[in-house]
Amino acid sequence: MSSGKPDEPNQLPETSSTHPFLIYISEDEEQLGNDVMQSSKNEHQRQSLEIDIKALEIDIKEMMLKSRRPPFPPCIYRVSSVLRDVNRKAYTPRTVSIGPLHHNNKNLKGMQTVKFQYLEQFLKRATKTAMLNELPHWGDPMGFVTSLDTDLQIGKHFSCLERFLGLLKPTEGDIWNSYAEDDLNHITLEELLKIILVDSAFIIELFLGFHFKLSKLTPFEIASIRMDLLLIENQVPFFVQENLYKEAFGSYPNIYPTILELSCEFFEPYNDPKMQIQTMKHFTDLLRTCHLPITKDGEHDSNGGTPENDSKNREPDDSNEHLKSATQLYAAGVQFNVSSSKCAFDISFIEPKLEIPCLHIYDDTEVIFRNVMALEIYHYPNKTLICDYVLLMDYLINTSEDAELLVEKKIITSRLGSNQQVAFLFNRLGRNIV
Structure with a gap:
């Protein structure tokens, strides 16, 4: 006699597998799958190793390039x-x-x-x-x-x-x-x-x-x-x-x-x-x-005294250690005249006349001198023409009176505002310069 419920579908026998069907894999097929997986893993490791080696190769090449001794001295420097x-x-x-x-x-x-x-x-x-x-x-x-x-x-x-x-x-x-x-x-x-x-x-x-x-x-x-x-x-x-x-x-x-x-x-x-x-x-x-001296053919002297072609063993010259200031020399009878030359290094002394080309001083003069002097110290240590010039002016100008004398003789023209500032400029420029 019917209970009034729909007939229940036939039940599949329960198994221990989560898969609805039983799958049989032979030992050979299982080993093949393992081999494929291992091969893929090995290939991945090989590619990773190649990448690592390539990156290491690039790093080593860069390190060798950085450490390579240059055939010429550097020319751009960070100031100490x-x-x-x-x-x-x-x-x-x-x-x-x-x-x-x-x-x-x-x-x-x-x-x-x-x-x-x-x-x-x-x-x-x-x-x-x-x-x-x-x-x-x-x-x-x-x-x-x-x-x-x-x-x-x-x-x-x-x-x-x-x-x-x-x-x-x-x-x-x-x-x-x-x-x-x-x-x-x-x-x-x-x-x-x-x-x-x-x-x-x-x-x-x-x-x-x-x-x-x-x-x-x-x-x-x-x-x-x-x-x-x-x-x-x-x-x-x-x-x-x-x-x-x-x-x-x-x-x-x-x-x-x-x-x-x-x-x-x-x-x-x-x-x-x-x-x-x-x-x-x-x-x-x-x-x-x-600012270098000009040759007879109208060209600037490009020989900056590089370390390769100048003596590296030149001894320091202390002969100007006690050079007198401009006012002291003037009091001793030295006559200061402005030279017509445009080259700052055309300085001559034929007793009793000391001739110096005119130097125009602007707000940016200190920056210009400092950077050129730094280049000379590092790159042209045996031909420091600008450094020598600045040190000479530093000896001549100790006080505002020294600066005033050179301004009066038209050896210096200045836009700094006062002779005291001119003296301060050269006193500071000559600091720590050998």
């Missing part, structure tokens, strides 16, 4: 505390960082965006310059390559970025060795190349904008950047800018002056434009070269 503590501001950029030594300066981060904008301008200009041969009717080439506001095909100018990075890569060792030992321990080669490319492109675009009169910077901003570009710690090797510039614009000398000519033009306030500069290591070196 002995010099820096006299006037820290004289060696620290205030507007823009150039190179790796001040790259992480928080006060200069605002210029990083501007530098990347200038990098894009550089890439656009390089791309448009390369297109000149492809355009049969481009008309005025100058107008074409300087019209950077006219966009190229979106992103087309980025294609030459790889070309410029590839140009820097083979010289990474020379770039690294341009900086003094231990100054780059905080950075990798990859980071260094990125900094060098961005900063070099910024400088090139800055100079081209100044030359073509297209710069949107104010005269105050240009003057401030110009001063930062002269600091010894704020440099990139000049050969880097030269290589990038030649690659981008060297085929069109009728449009683009050389990067050396652009540099001399930008730093004209510190250089006689009639004089020919042949070479430089960086802009601090250019500044020093501008």
Whole structure:
């Protein structure tokens, strides 16, 4: 008799497996599966080992490159505390960082965006310059390559970025060795190349904008950047800018002056434009070269007395230890006359006349002297012409009366405000200088 409930389905017999069906795996098949899993595991370990070895290889190569003894001495230095503590501001950029030594300066981060904008301008200009041969009717080439506001095909100018990075890569060792030992321990080669490319492109675009009169910077901003570009710690090797510039614009000398000519033009306030500069290591070196004696053919003496070609065993000269001040010499009968020479080193004494070229002192004079003197101390230790000149002036000017005498004789013109400040300038410049 029916109970009124629907018939229950037949129940499957219970098993100890969670799978609804019984699966039989032979020992051979099980071993095969284990072998496959083990092989996959081994392959993964092998790939991981290859990655680790590759990373280790890169690290070791970088360490060897960093520790390699350079074939030439470095030319960019971080100033020691002995010099820096006299006037820290004289060696620290205030507007823009150039190179790796001040790259992480928080006060200069605002210029990083501007530098990347200038990098894009550089890439656009390089791309448009390369297109000149492809355009049969481009008309005025100058107008074409300087019209950077006219966009190229979106992103087309980025294609030459790889070309410029590839140009820097083979010289990474020379770039690294341009900086003094231990100054780059905080950075990798990859980071260094990125900094060098961005900063070099910024400088090139800055100079081209100044030359073509297209710069949107104010005269105050240009003057401030110009001063930062002269600091010894704020440099990139000049050969880097030269290589990038030649690659981008060297085929069109009728449009683009050389990067050396652009540099001399930008730093004209510190250089006689009639004089020919042949070479430089960086802009601090250019500044020093501008003050070197001039040869008969109108060129600056480029022989800066490098450590390789000068005696390294020269004994200190103490013969001027007791040199008298200007007022003391004047009281003893020495006549002070201003020389007509534009070279600061054309100092002559034919008894009783002491002739010294005129020195113009401005607000930035201390910064200029300090950075060139630091370069001489580190890189030209056997031909410290600027240091010797400053020490001579330090001997002559002890008091405001000494400064007043030289101002009266027109040997010094000053915008510092008082003769006391002139005396203080030279007394401080000569501190810790050997």
